[in-house]
Amino acid sequence: MPVRVRVAAPADIPEGAGREFVVGSRIVAVFRTATGWAAIDGICSHAGGPVAQGKLTGNIVTCPWHGWQYDVTTGHHCLNSRIQQSCFQIEEIGQDLFVTVPD
Numbered sequence: 001m002p003v004r005v006r007v008a009a010p011a012d013i014p015e016g017a018g019r020e021f022v023v024g025s026r027i028v029a030v031f032r033t034a035t036g037w038a039a040i041d042g043i044c045s046h047a048g049g050p051v052a053q054g055k056l057t058g059n060i061v062t063c064p065w066h067g068w069q070y071d072v073t074t075g076h077h078c079l080n081s082r083i084q085q086s087c088f089q090i091e092e093i094g095q096d097l098f099v100t101v102p103d
């Protein structure tokens with residue numbers, strides 16, 4: 001059964017920034033890019049680093065622990081197509097941001 005949670009107000013996350021939230025049993029990294037919202041698994045596939053704390057450049061986030069990079073709009077690792085962060089639905093409705101995970 002999917003879990004849908006209000007995580008923040010849109011104004012809480014400035015463009016170019018990321019934030020980490022717990023949604024159901026998942027840690028989710030939410031990013032605001034120049035073109036919209038993205039939500040991916042917040043635990044880095046390499047060694048569990050906090051993806052939401054990484055530097056966001058365009059649509060690319062760099063994990064702060066060892067530098068793995070992911071496209072936040074697809075979850076794809078930038079150098080290895082076999083590595084993929086899960087992506088989650090994110091919706092902006094009025095003054096609320098909702099993330100849905102397949103719990």
Ligand code: FES
Nearest residue numbers: 044046049063066
């Ligand atoms: S934990 Fe993210 S790059 Fe190593």
